[in-house]
Amino acid sequence: MVNAAKYKVMPSKFKLATAYIPFQYMCKLYSPMEGLMKGTIFPELYKPYKKK
Amino acid sequence: MYCYPMYPYPGYCKPYDDKPYCYPDWCDYNNAYDDYDNCYDDYMDDCGDMNGSNDKIAALKSLMAIQFSLLELNLYLDTHPRDMRAIRKYNEYLEEYKEKKEEYEQKYGPITARTKSGCPWEYIKGPWPWDIEYK
Numbered sequence: 001m002v003n004a005a006k007y008k009v010m011p012s013k014f015k016l017a018t019a020y021i022p023f024q025y026m027c028k029l030y031s032p033m034e035g036l037m038k039g040t041i042f043p044e045l046y047k048p049y050k051k052k
Numbered sequence: 053m054y055c056y057p058m059y060p061y062p063g064y065c066k067p068y069d070d071k072p073y074c075y076p077d078w079c080d081y082n083n084a085y086d087d088y089d090n091c092y093d094d095y096m097d098d099c100g101d102m103n104g105s106n107d108k109i110a111a112l113k114s115l116m117a118i119q120f121s122l123l124e125l126n127l128y129l130d131t132h133p134r135d136m137r138a139i140r141k142y143n144e145y146l147e148e149y150k151e152k153k154e155e156y157e158q159k160y161g162p163i164t165a166r167t168k169s170g171c172p173w174e175y176i177k178g179p180w181p182w183d184i185e186y187k
Contacts, residue, residue: 026128026138032117032145041124 109184111156115163118149 014020028043035041038048125142132138157163165175 024128024132026132026135029121029141032121033114035124036113036117036120041121042128 108160109186111152111160112184113186115149115152115156118145118152121145122149 024042024044026042029035030038030041030043030046032041038046040046122142122145125138125145129135129138129142153163157167161174161177162169167175169175
């Protein structure tokens with residue numbers, strides 16, 4: 001039986017079939033104009049699709 | 053693009069017209085043209101320069117940028133209500149937004165309808181956001 005918890009993919013306190021989202025802490029910010037162009041002012045959330 | 057309504061309606065005044073369109077007979081206001089004198093002040097035709105000057109677009113764009121930053125910090129603070137640094141940043145941007153907005157409205161006219169207006173109603177003066185070509 002394949003059990004993700006068994007293989008220590010994540011620490012065992014995280015339960016199966018439950019979604020987790022890491023908590024964000026504000027660090028640096030983009031300037032307003034840069035943020036407007038990038039779609040977020042948080043650098044850690046800036047994830048553009050790569051051009052092929 | 054919206055310029056002027058195509059039909060005359062009671063009280064309607066075209067720029068450079070000497071009298072507003074007449075009220076219906078049953079209306080007492082037919083002799084009350086004096087109230088409308090301020091409508092005849094030379095009114096810039098709002099169909100002229102639809103894209104506005106470069107200065108105006110730059111000002112509008114920086115307003116939009118700061119508004120976006122405010123929205124982002126707003127959403128962040130909804131889930132992080134005790135992040136003092138974020139609150140300080142928010143207040144800082146808000147001050148800047150208010151200043152810039154006031155400056156813009158004095159120079160170029162209202163952004164929202166919640167502003168005092170002269171006659172004719174200034175809010176409908178173009179260009180609307182979708183009429184502008186942003187670069």
